[in-house]
Amino acid sequence: MAVLKKIRSRLFSTQDTLLRGGKSAAAGASPARDHEGRRGVAVAYTGPPPETQYDIRPLSVAQLDEVWRLDQRCFIDGEAYSRDTFEYLLTSPEVIAYRAMASDGAMVGFIVGLVEPDQTGHVTTIGVAPEHRRRRVAERLMQKIEDGFGRRQISTVRLEVRSVNAGAQQLYKNLGYTVTQRLPRYYSNGGDGLLMLKSLD
Numbered sequence: 001m002a003v004l005k006k007i008r009s010r011l012f013s014t015q016d017t018l019l020r021g022g023k024s025a026a027a028g029a030s031p032a033r034d035h036e037g038r039r040g041v042a043v044a045y046t047g048p049p050p051e052t053q054y055d056i057r058p059l060s061v062a063q064l065d066e067v068w069r070l071d072q073r074c075f076i077d078g079e080a081y082s083r084d085t086f087e088y089l090l091t092s093p094e095v096i097a098y099r100a101m102a103s104d105g106a107m108v109g110f111i112v113g114l115v116e117p118d119q120t121g122h123v124t125t126i127g128v129a130p131e132h133r134r135r136r137v138a139e140r141l142m143q144k145i146e147d148g149f150g151r152r153q154i155s156t157v158r159l160e161v162r163s164v165n166a167g168a169q170q171l172y173k174n175l176g177y178t179v180t181q182r183l184p185r186y187y188s189n190g191g192d193g194l195l196m197l198k199s200l201d
């Protein structure tokens with residue numbers, strides 16, 4: 001799933017003005033949602049064959065343009081991060097980020113998290129290319145970033161998800177996340193969010 005409002009003011013006050021809040025379950029014009037925590041559109045995609053293999057690798061500023069372009073595909077309703085925001089994130093010492101690569105070498109997914117001042121891990125954004133969804137890519141990215149947080153001695157991870165995004169909520173619940181708070185009018189369209197937490201201990 002997105003950056004909390006207070007994180008947005010701290011990190012991006014001079015950059016994006018759109019509240020992308022909790023891209024782990026971001027909103028869009030279309031109400032369609034997928035189980036990997038991203039809003040979707042009602043489009044039929046011809047995906048890769050079921051046996052497609054994915055490799056999870058670190059994501060760095062060296063992949064700036066590629067991840068930015070993929071983000072534009074994942075968020076087609078105006079909530080995509082700017083290239084400058086990605087550059088800011090991927091050059092921050094507090095960021096942990098990974099990318100999912102298909103067997104043909106294309107980036108098909110990404111996840112970005114922040115180590116917050118209170119020493120919690122915050123999953124700010126996760127995206128999977130539409131044609132590669134429902135193949136456990138998001139689940140693997142989530143597990144990888146949790147490992148990354150663990151190596152930084154982080155014991156609690158948080159994320160935000162839309163209150164109407166049942167599929168994303170179920171994914172996170174399956175991974176051990178629990179809803180701890182409702183966030184009224186958290187998203188830019190006035191929709192409510194849910195704060196979800198997981199202990200890594």
